[in-house]
Amino acid sequence: MKIKKLFIAELIFIIGVFVYLFFSTAPSQIYPLSGMTILEPDFAFEIANGEEVLISFDGNFTEPIILNESSNIFFPPGVYYWKVKRGFRESEIKNFTIQGHVSLDLQERKDYYELYNSGNVDLNVTKKNGKIVEIIILEPGEFGEFEKDNSSYVGGQL
Numbered sequence: 001m002k003i004k005k006l007f008i009a010e011l012i013f014i015i016g017v018f019v020y021l022f023f024s025t026a027p028s029q030i031y032p033l034s035g036m037t038i039l040e041p042d043f044a045f046e047i048a049n050g051e052e053v054l055i056s057f058d059g060n061f062t063e064p065i066i067l068n069e070s071s072n073i074f075f076p077p078g079v080y081y082w083k084v085k086r087g088f089r090e091s092e093i094k095n096f097t098i099q100g101h102v103s104l105d106l107q108e109r110k111d112y113y114e115l116y117n118s119g120n121v122d123l124n125v126t127k128k129n130g131k132i133v134e135i136i137i138l139e140p141g142e143f144g145e146f147e148k149d150n151s152s153y154v155g156g157q158l
Helices: 002-024
Strands: 028-031 036-038 046-048 052-056 065-067 078-086 094-098 104-108 112-117 123-128 132-138 143-147 152-157
Touching (some): 028 078, 112 152, 132 143
Parallel strands (some): 036 094
Antiparallel strands (some): 052 065, 052 078, 078 094, 104 112, 112 143, 123 132, 123 152
């Protein structure tokens, strides 16, 4: 009878250890926090016990984007859902928002002006010289070259 009780106690202990290990080694998200708004799209995900980060535009992950350590991705403004995966295990689903950021930089070069979209949204740039001379669309990270004259430049979110 003592051997049977000892066997049951050992079995309960072993099951408890496996349950603890199962939950303590589950993949989890550290950053970004759920519901967080991020201004810059070049942030890094922080995870624990995971191999991949799954990103989706919807909470059902119908078409997920899979990221690993070497992945580099640009996030346009919007709401994203994410979770961490390791093997067959997945973390809970969290979300974050990339906020739109409008920024237009003008650099004077020797023979021209260089306008650079340093924000994270498409820009509609209007070149004016008394009247509208030219309209150009600049995507994030894109630049346009304009000859030097007495024009002014106005950029706005598309």
